[in-house]
Amino acid sequence: MGVEAGAQAARSRALAVLRIRSRALAVALLPAAVAVILLAGDSTGHLVGPFWHAVRWVVTPVAVLVLLAAGVIALVVARARPAVTPTVPVPEDSAPDLYRMVRDLADRLDVPAPSAIALTPDCDSWLEDRTHPSHGPPAHENRDEIAGVRTAHRRAATAPVLVIGSPFLWWMRVGELRAVLAPVVAGTGPSAHPDIAAARRFVRGLDAAVAVASTPARCPLTRGVCAGLGAVARLLLRSCREHAALMERGVAAAAAERAQAVDYGLRIVAQEQVGLAYAGWDRLLTRVALPAWRMGRWPSRLDAGVVAALTELSRRDRLAEGFASRLGERPACDLLEEPGAVDEVVSLLAARLFHGGPAETGPDWSPVDWHEYPEEVVDRKWRTDAARLHRVLDTLGVTRSTDPAVPAPDGPTLTRVLAHLSTPPGPAPIPSESEGTAPGSPEPHEGEDEPEAENERAAALAAALTAQLAREEAAPAPRPTAADLAPWDDMALPLFPLQPPRTARELLTDHVTAMVCCAAMDTAGASPGLDWLDGPTLLIDGDRATDLTPRVLSLVEDGDPGPLRDWLRESGIRPEKPVRLV
Helix, strand or coil: CCCCHHHHHHHHHHHHHHHHHHHHHHHHHHHHHHHHHHHHHHHHCCCCCHHHHHHHHHHHHHHHHHHHHHHHHHHHHHHCCCCCCCCEEECHHHCHHHHHHHHHHHHHHCCCCCCEEEEECCCCCEEECCCCCCCCCCCCCCCCCCCCCCCCHHHHHHCCEEEEEHHHHHHCEHHHHHHHHHHHHCCHHHHCCHHHHHHHHHHHHHHHHHHHHCCCCCCHHHHHHHHHHHHHHHHHHHHHHHHHHHHHHHHHHHHHHHHCCCCHHHHHHHHHHHHHHHHHHHHHHHHHHHHHHHCCEEECCHHHHHHHHHHHHHHHCCCCCCHHHHHCCCEHHHHCCCHHHHHHHHHHHHHHHHHCCCCCCECCEEEECHHHHHHHHHHHHHHHHHHHHHHHHHHCCCCCCCCCCCCCCCCCCHHHHHHHHCCCCCCCCCCCHHHCCCCCCCCCCCCCCCCCCCCHHHHHHHHHHHHHHHHHHCCCCCCCCHHHCCCCCCCCCCCCCCCCCCCHHHHHHHHHHHHHHHHHHHHCCCEEEEECCCEEEEEECCEECCCCHHHHHHHHHHCCCHHHHHHHHHHCCCCCCCCCCC
């Protein structure tokens, strides 16, 4: 038929959305049409008499009110700013090779080229329509265009923006990136159809109108108007939801069908790298970046870090048979003129989205390079957590000396923590004959789960730590600056939290582990380190201490210090020596 089947299905669904818009317009115009008929009947002498006179007096004001309401709703739907994804724009002069590759890809697919390219700190790529006046630069500014003609303002204003996940640029090779972007760029073809574009504008306008109606802190009159606006917009959204979803599905199917002729075999291989990049990016953010963000530092080379993390993952999982030859090819980040500067901007945006950090650097929010991470983040984090742990112990009245006959040490020690969390052994209760098993009661079977005895001291300390940390985090935050008020910042940051809040037991485990690491650094010559997959790690004689966590859990959960004391003895760590805290 010359046109992809998916495009035809998408156009039919777009027409269904536009029919819903037309019906809504007809409903809004119906009272006005009835009023016009009644007024015309009066002027021609056909609809005369007291009854028709009363009908005209009732219908005409209703028609005027309905027209006013419809006009307000139409104005809000047309003028409300649709949601836009937080991205980092990439001008053409900063990535000419990348723009050239995308332009060539669009020519091979016989589709319009995207109007611009932007990067997002996520493992995904898509087309985003930013034709709304509030999203783009003034009409005379024709920047970030792929279409080589400087006077082609209309095409640059209507073509969607290509959003690329920044981890793809650093992890993938040029050929792999082109294969992954082929079905995305192919979507500009169906998107250029007038019916599909009009249906998308209508749906986005309704969604923006719902957001406007949901804005809090309005006066009672405005709240009433917004409630009516939101009800109408939600009704229209529900009516066209299914058609809009099937339209987007048809557009995606048409793009995939058109892209099959371009690098199809390579795209199958590149999809494996997409999954690997997602795994490495998630691990890097949650294990490596998040501890730094909590310390007021943001790693300035996150995309370069994902390459190191995936390299380490490939080495550990023995996936590196063809890895060396793959790394010999040209990486996609070479398509940028200054990859380091772009990586820094994307890293700051990632910290803002996933953690809620400020939009600009400051005394309490500064960048950190990977070679500074162990000293600037890991060491500081451990000593800060250890200091908080001892402050809470002071609050609970725990003495610094475990033996009243021995003078208290000059500073905080690990022995104090071990002694407080250790459950004192007590004599096992001997059941009497009267407390024996009652006749007819079931006897306990071997292997049956018995309720674990909770370490009461650990529970109390964990609760106190949680309260202390909550008080510290509840400190008044600085007022946002003009740079913080981004167009997409219409809700509380972070927009995409990485992890749920830590439980009280997890907080206690982290703080005890930090105290152990401080003792190891100050008494046994250990050093802080960075593991690309596990985050902060303790290095003893250059080797990672991988067996520390289960021994700390034995102390926290069971009150048994034996495994941890044995490990300290084997590692040459002296828990009775004072440690340096911040």
